[in-house]
Amino acid sequence: MRETQSEGESNNNNSNNGSWTQQPPQALLERLKDYGQEDAFALWDELSADERSFLVKDIESLDLPRIDRIIRCSLQSHSLPAAAIEPVPESSVSTVEERTLEERERWWKMGLKAISDGKLAVLLLSGGQGTRLGSSDPKGCFNIGLPSGKSLFQLQAERILCVQRLAAQSTNEGSAGSVQIHWYIMTSPFTDDATRRFFESHRFFGLEPDQVTFFQQGTIPCVSKDGRLIMETSYRVAKAPDGNGGVYSALKSSRLLEDMATRGIKYVDCYGVDNALVRVADPTFLGYFIDKGVASAAKVVRKAYPQEKVGVFVRRGKGGPLTVVEYSELDSSLASAINQQTGRLRFCWSNVCLHMFSLDFLNQVANGLEKDSIYHLAEKKIPSIHGHTMGLKLEQFIFDAFPYAPSTALFEVLREEEFAPVKNANGSNYDTPDSARLLVLRLHSRWVVAAGGFLTHSVPLYATGVEVSPLCSFAGENLEAICRGRTFHAPCEITF
Known part of the structure; x- marks a missing residue:
């Protein structure tokens, strides 16, 4: 991976020559004062020489003009009244009940053809640790307890292998090795090494090592509610990953958008790591995307109940673009509003982080999002020199791209077939490894019965089932x- 320096980052290393070991480097202190962040040097007198050196390098690594712009724009945007929103027009959604068998088969074939032509890449958002799962490993390393014992990473890799085989068979052009889907995996500084080691120790789960590219999302300082930098220690600024929306600037800075173009990629399937039922490189979704000729698309599920903690797609303003409103930002009266004609929730289309983008659109977004510099504010407990203190993490989200799209289509899927989130430790009320495992086992049990198989079980069937290998x-x-x-x-696991 190429390492790039962020725009505006200081190249001045003169302060690292040791002449400032007694006093902070004056030029850097003045720069901090310009942005109201001089408190970063508040404990200078208590630091050792090595700690002072580390602090100076840490501050110099920050693109202060960019960070200041992000903080100011984000705090100001957060204080503004929310723009009016409207429900998504029915014409923008392909619902399960409306799709015909003929359409599904046509989209499946179109998708396989594009995959066999090398036009699809898969983009995995995998920057998070499994902290809420009780694990310090990257989420993708997590074993949800299936009979096979496979990790989330392995399940996804094997689904890619399966689609490659299906695409090769569809063209009657030899073995699965004749088709290759490139897999771009976004890590964070907190998960990168562990992710790479996990793939290497498992021999890339049967994929070719050169078809997998790892790259890191950025980090951004955590701030207090008045926009001051929070110090994790007396000589280190507290930082956090910049959200899964950091993928756009990361793709740009690592020049991977150019890499995709060189490979002949036209479409990018983007998803989050913590979904045990994700259909990676889904030919049907790709065929639908190509058929509609849109710049972006998303799979959606119907909201289960008004207060479900999922973001929903909305139209921003009268005739405005489609975008996503987080559950925490949606007024409770709107969340509960009913469409009198259908009897369903007016705001019912849940975002589950299953997206398709054209490469042309990704290039457009990589420039536009950074220019606007508005980040979401997440109030969190931040590790600091004062213990865990309440502060703000600044994040961009993958769905921040949708307002830029000249055209967006939504594709409804059934949650029991494609959405098994793994977010919380067992014992929580929802989205646990246990709940995801049961969703996988129940779906695969239905597949087996539909294919003419029979099941026996020593415990109630609703609490168990069979696992069908993605291979x-x-x-x-x-x-x-x-x-x-x-x-x-x-x-049990059913495999070859």
Whole structure:
């Protein structure tokens, strides 16, 4: 991966020559004063020479004009009244009930053709640690307790392998090795080394090492509610990843958008790591995207209940663009509002971080989002020299791109087929490894029965099921030869 220096970052290393060991470097202190951040040197007199050196380098690594602009714009935007929102027009959504078998088959074939032509890349957002899961490892390393013991990373890698095989078979052009889907994996400084080691120790789960590219999202300082830098220690600024929306600037700074263009990639399938049922490189979704000719698209599920903690797609202003409003930003009266004609929630289309973008659009967004510099503010407990203190993490989200899109289409999927989030430790009320495992086992059990198989079980079937290896089937297809007339004792894994 190429390392790039952010625009405006200081190149002045003169202050590292040791002449400032007694006093802070004057030029750097003046710069901090210009942006009201001189408190970063408040404990200078208590630091050792090494700590002073570390602090100066830490401050010099910050692009202070950019950070100041982000802080000011984000705090001001947060204090403004929210713009009026409208429900998503029905015409913008392809619903499950409206799709015909003919359309699904046509989109599937279109998607496989584009994949076999090398036009699709997969982009994984994997910068988060499994802290809420009780793990210090990257989330993708997590084993949710399936019979196979596979990690989330392995499940996703094997789905890519399956789609490659299906695409090769669809063109009658030899083995699965003739089709390759490039996998771009965004890590963070907190997960990068562990992620790379995990892939290497598992031999890339059967993928070719050169078809996987790792790159890091950026970090941004944590600030107090009045915009002051929070110090993690007396000589280190508290920082956090810049949100999954940091993917756009990271793709730009690492020159991976150019890399995609060189490879002939036209479409990018983007998703979050913590979904055990994600259909990576879904040919049907890709075919739909190509057929609609849009710049961006998202899979959506119907909101389960008004207060469900998911963002929803809305139209911003009269006839404005589609965008996402987080559950915490949606007024409770709007969250509960009912469409009198359909009897459904007016704001019902949940964002589940399953997106498709054209490469042309990603290039546009990589420039536009950074220019606007408005970040979401997340109030969190921040590790600091005063213990854990309440402060603000500044984040951009993947869905911040949608207002830039000249055209966006929404594609409804069933949550029991494609959405099994893994966010909280077992024992929590929702989105746990246990709940995700059951969703996988129940779906795969339905696949087996539909393919003519039978199940037996020693515990209630609602609490167990069977796991179908992604190497056998991507979405329930081609299982008859394996399952018809056979009986499987749950829980178990079905593989070749």
